[in-house]
Structure formats: structure tokens, C-alpha cells
Amino acid sequence: MNNILSCLEGAKTVMIAGHTRPDGDCVGACMGLWHYIRDNYPYIQADVRLEPVPDSYKVIKGVEQIISDYEDDRTYDLFIALDASDKERLAGAKKYFDTAEHTICIDHHISNSGFADENLVLPNASSTCEVLTGLMDIDGISYDAAVALYIGIICDTGVFKYSCTSHRTMDMAGCLMEKGIPYSDLIDDTFYRKSFKQNKILGFALDKCSLVLDGRMIMCILERKELDQFEAGHGDLEGVIDQLRLTKGIEVALLASAADGETTKYKFSMRSNHYADVAAVAAEFGGGGHIRAAGFSAAGDIKEIYGRVEKLIKEQLDTCTME
Structure with a gap:
């Protein structure tokens, strides 16, 4: 080969x-x-x-x-x-x-x-x-x-x-x-190195993000209207998920953002630090990647999609904690 x-x-x-x-x-x-x-x-x-x-x-x-x-x-x-x-x-x-x-x-x-x-x-x-x-x-x-x-x-x-x-x-x-x-x-x-626009959207994402699952996961959802506020596209989100991953004490970082030109289709990016298999979560939605870095795209109601994702990540975190 x-x-x-x-x-x-x-x-x-x-x-x-x-x-x-x-x-x-x-x-x-x-x-x-x-x-x-x-x-x-x-x-x-x-x-x-x-x-x-x-x-x-x-x-x-x-x-x-x-x-x-x-x-x-x-x-x-x-x-x-x-x-x-x-x-x-x-x-x-x-x-x-x-x-x-x-x-x-x-x-x-x-x-x-x-x-x-x-x-x-x-x-x-x-x-x-x-x-x-x-x-x-x-x-x-x-x-x-x-x-x-x-x-x-x-x-x-x-x-x-x-x-x-x-x-x-x-x-x-x-x-x-x-x-x-x-x-x-x-x-x-x-x-x-980031453009001024990228720094602004990074700051906005960090201000909006939340800790969930007893502080084991940090998450942020960026809607279409929010991205339009910065005239930002998918390429302007480079590095946001990586900065979220560096949050002290968390195992999983998740960023969901409206796809370019879309209002009901989202791109999910996930990262884990030590043990959670985010590729397994992505696979449930037809996505893929690596154990520590994976993603997928999904269309529909963002609250419903995120709820399913959070449930799968919780199962990952609970299983790893028990082991």
C-alpha cells in the first residue's frame, strides 16, 4: 500500500x-x-x-x-x-x-x-x-x-x-x-492569527457559552441571525471550538452553528479532552471524525437536535466516569 x-x-x-x-x-x-x-x-x-x-x-x-x-x-x-x-x-x-x-x-x-x-x-x-x-x-x-x-x-x-x-x-x-x-x-x-471579525465572533461565542452536565461539558449554539450580525460565515468560526475545549474542568466542548445561508440546518463540532468518544456521538447523526474530534450536520429544530446530542454525550460521560 x-x-x-x-x-x-x-x-x-x-x-x-x-x-x-x-x-x-x-x-x-x-x-x-x-x-x-x-x-x-x-x-x-x-x-x-x-x-x-x-x-x-x-x-x-x-x-x-x-x-x-x-x-x-x-x-x-x-x-x-x-x-x-x-x-x-x-x-x-x-x-x-x-x-x-x-x-x-x-x-x-x-x-x-x-x-x-x-x-x-x-x-x-x-x-x-x-x-x-x-x-x-x-x-x-x-x-x-x-x-x-x-x-x-x-x-x-x-x-x-x-x-x-x-x-x-x-x-x-x-x-x-x-x-x-x-x-x-x-x-x-x-x-x-485572527481577523477582527473572527475575534469579535469568538468573544460573542465565549460570552454566550454555558456549562452543562454538571460542568462536564461546555456548549454554544450560534443562530443564523447572530452570525449575520457579524457578517460571519463558517470559515470565521475557525478556532472557536478549540478555545472552548481549553475551558478548565470540562471534558467535552460542543459548538453548533447555523450552516452558511441556512436557518434550520446546523453544523455541530465536538471535542473531548481525555476519554469521551465524540466520534460515536457524531456517527448517530451520519457524521464522523476522530474519538477526540468529530462533527456532523443536521437539519430541524435546534432544541430537539441539541437535546438528542446532549443525551448521547451524557451517556458517554456517565459510562466513562463509571469505568
Whole structure:
């Protein structure tokens, strides 16, 4: 399976895509592989198709060439799905997956069942960018590819703080750092530096949040009218859930926010610190992720949906406490 990228040798057209609402690991993996193909397989025409990416990832060279519509009916020799746990998560790119001559999935989500012709899913890896870096010829990784891959790793590890960080994670990051990338600036630009709007919405979320379940969980629900007050979209909420997770004494953090342009559809993001399995909770709603970081989308009455979620999290917390 370590030779999975050998499939590139016989392809002339390649499409690279990731999951809906792309995060740092998704964007970094897609752009890292795109640069790698352009640098080492100049005869291949490679396209990246993703939904619009947050501004914080636009430090990655080439993001302006990402195709964010799915209107044409082009077919590809090879479709490479990155950081997507199932085909439905590919959103509009799914139709190109269905018509491609050959498909590959490279991922690190434990919920991935292997939906492509060939699958490389490493649940113990911190990120898809870590998996990709290990698959690539290090000498063939350019500066620009290294920037993209490094951003993916730092985003999915919380700058090497999360429990998914391993010795191999640090080795892969070290290899990328040796390409001369400005790793300190990249951490600030993509993980810590916020726009004025982002700081305002973060402050609002922190003021609105509540402790529930005997102080074991912190939660915040952001309605459409509240997001519109700040002219904020989903990309402006980067980092809110992580700040909630850092609240002293809690085990689970939950952020529910109205989906862009929606009033009755919500995106739920969950994080746990030590023992609660939030991926199991997300799976009940068709979502997924990791034991300590997961999410899903749901439509309907927010009070009803949240009530179901809180009940499932309480069961997780009570079970873990008893154990």
C-alpha cells in the first residue's frame, strides 16, 4: 500500500478532492499532492476541486486555482479522494468520483470503510497530510508542497498538542521543516492569527457559552441571525471550538452553528479532552471524525437536535466516569 501513488504513473488526468467544508488538513493534503504532481509528473493534468476555502489557508500557493464549482461533466483517469471518510462527504465532487476510470482514497479517519478502488486509511496517523508525506519521495517534495502539508499537520494536531500526535508525526513535520519553510509564521498565520471579525465572533461565542452536565461539558449554539450580525460565515468560526475545549474542568466542548445561508440546518463540532468518544456521538447523526474530534450536520429544530446530542454525550460521560 505504500506504493499507492504509483497509480499516478499511468494517468494523464487526475482529479483531487476532499470533504465538504474543507479544513486545514483537507486543503493542505489536496494542495500538497497537487504541487507534488506538478513538480514530479509534468505530463499529468491535475485539478483540485473543493468548496471555497477559509482565508487562513490562502497562504498556500496555488489555492486560487482550486475549482469550486461542479457544473461541467469532465471525466478523469484517476480520482484521488483525500481526508474524506465516505463518498457522500465529497459533496459535489462525488459525480467525478463515479465517472473516473480509477479511484483512490487516502485518509486517516477511523470511520472510513474504504469506498474507493484502492484505499489507504491509517487511523493512527495524526492527519491525511502526515499519511501523504510518508508516501511521497522526500526529495520530490518542493517548498510549496511542504508548506501545504505542514499546515495540514499543524491544524489536525492543534500544533502538536492533540493526542493524535506521535513520534512519526514529528518526524514527518521535521522533514517538511527541512525544506526551509517559515514554520513559525505558518503556525501564527493559520492557527492563531485572527481577523477582527473572527475575534469579535469568538468573544460573542465565549460570552454566550454555558456549562452543562454538571460542568462536564461546555456548549454554544450560534443562530443564523447572530452570525449575520457579524457578517460571519463558517470559515470565521475557525478556532472557536478549540478555545472552548481549553475551558478548565470540562471534558467535552460542543459548538453548533447555523450552516452558511441556512436557518434550520446546523453544523455541530465536538471535542473531548481525555476519554469521551465524540466520534460515536457524531456517527448517530451520519457524521464522523476522530474519538477526540468529530462533527456532523443536521437539519430541524435546534432544541430537539441539541437535546438528542446532549443525551448521547451524557451517556458517554456517565459510562466513562463509571469505568
